[in-house]
Amino acid sequence: MYNAFFGFEEAPFSLSPDPTFLYRSAQHEEALANLIYGVQSRKGFIVLTGEVGTGKTTMLECLRDFLETQYVEFAFIFNSRITPDQFFEMIAYDLDLHCSRTSKTEVLFALNSLLLQQANEGRTTVLIVDEAHNLTWEVLEEIRMLGNLETRSGKLLQIIIAGQPELLTSASLSSASSSAAPSSRSTLRTPPATSTRAWPGRACPTSRCFRRS
Numbered sequence: 001m002y003n004a005f006f007g008f009e010e011a012p013f014s015l016s017p018d019p020t021f022l023y024r025s026a027q028h029e030e031a032l033a034n035l036i037y038g039v040q041s042r043k044g045f046i047v048l049t050g051e052v053g054t055g056k057t058t059m060l061e062c063l064r065d066f067l068e069t070q071y072v073e074f075a076f077i078f079n080s081r082i083t084p085d086q087f088f089e090m091i092a093y094d095l096d097l098h099c100s101r102t103s104k105t106e107v108l109f110a111l112n113s114l115l116l117q118q119a120n121e122g123r124t125t126v127l128i129v130d131e132a133h134n135l136t137w138e139v140l141e142e143i144r145m146l147g148n149l150e151t152r153s154g155k156l157l158q159i160i161i162a163g164q165p166e167l168l169t170s171a172s173l174s175s176a177s178s179s180a181a182p183s184s185r186s187t188l189r190t191p192p193a194t195s196t197r198a199w200p201g202r203a204c205p206t207s208r209c210f211r212r213s
Helices: 002-006 026-040 056-069 084-094 104-120 137-146 171-176
Strands: 045-050 073-077 125-129 157-163 184-189 193-196
Touching (some): 045 056, 056 125, 073 084
Parallel strands (some): 045 184, 125 157
C-alpha cells in the first residue's frame, strides 16, 4: 500500500540485509572502505563489530558484491554455531575444494594449494565469518591457525570476522588472537556513526556501484 502511495519501486522495509538500501553515511562508507583496503593490502585479520541493527551483515553483503566484481575467491560462514569439523566443511564447500570435505587434513591441503595458486597469480582469498561472537574457542583457534598461512610477500588468507561488541572482550577471542592480533578493527554504532581507522583515498561506494569489468 505505501509503495503505491510514495511511488516506491521496491518495498524498503525488508528484514533481509539488502545492500541496495544501505544508508550511505560517511562513517559506513569509511568502514566498508576499511574492509576493502584490508583485503587488498593483505592485512590478514580484520574485525568488524557493532550492536544489533547497526548494519554489520549489510556491510558484509556489500563486501561480497565487491569481491565478486573483482573475481576474488571467498568463503562466507553465516552460521557461527558450528563445530570445527563443520567449519572446515563449509569452507571446502564455498571454495569448491576438490577433496574429502569431511577430512580436516584433506581440506587443509586443498586450501593451502588453492591459496598458493591464487598468490602465484597475484590474487588473494578471503574468509568472512558473520555472527562471530557465537563462535566457540575451538573454532576461533582454527581461524587463528588459518591466519598463519603466509608467504614472504603477505598473508595468503584474508580473514574478516564480524559480530557484536562482546566479541572483542570474549575470553575465546582473546585466547585465539593472542599470537595473531587483528591488524584492523572497525566499529559500527547506533545512532549511525562509525569509528574506523582512516583509509587513504576516496570513500568506497556501495554495491549498487559495483560492476564487473
